[in-house]
Amino acid sequence: MSASSCTVGLPQMKDYVLTESLGTGTYATVYKAVHKGKQKGVVAVKCIKRSRLTVSSMENLLTEIKVMKQLQHEHIVQLSEFELVHYSS
Numbered sequence: 001m002s003a004s005s006c007t008v009g010l011p012q013m014k015d016y017v018l019t020e021s022l023g024t025g026t027y028a029t030v031y032k033a034v035h036k037g038k039q040k041g042v043v044a045v046k047c048i049k050r051s052r053l054t055v056s057s058m059e060n061l062l063t064e065i066k067v068m069k070q071l072q073h074e075h076i077v078q079l080s081e082f083e084l085v086h087y088s089s
């Protein structure tokens, strides 16, 4: 899959170019992205809207990240990394 050159309005990340939206959930939008260094190829980047998080949903999210980091299974998406980025939408 190739990266689109039009990324206006998409969150900017240091190591990834976000190319298109894949879907939106309660707290986040998930984008297709390409690793700039090409080592990781095409990935899904989940961008969580901080303004939508309550204290308890933030705690749930941190627990989810902790658990996802430990899971390794062929039928479960592998969490690669977690990064805190500020952007205006």
Ligand SMILES: Nc1ncnc2c1ncn2[C@@H]1O[C@H](COP(=O)(O)OP(=O)(O)OP(=O)(O)O)[C@@H](O)[C@H]1O
Binding pocket: 022, 023, 024, 025, 026, 027, 028, 029, 030, 044, 046, 077
């Ligand atoms: N790894 C992925 N690859 C491709 N698309 C994805 C991936 N993860 C999520 N998506 C898409 O993005 C959407 C939003 O995902 P997200 O995890 O934010 O919410 P959800 O779990 O679907 O819903 P909710 O948070 O409301 O329970 C999904 O419904 C799916 O369409």
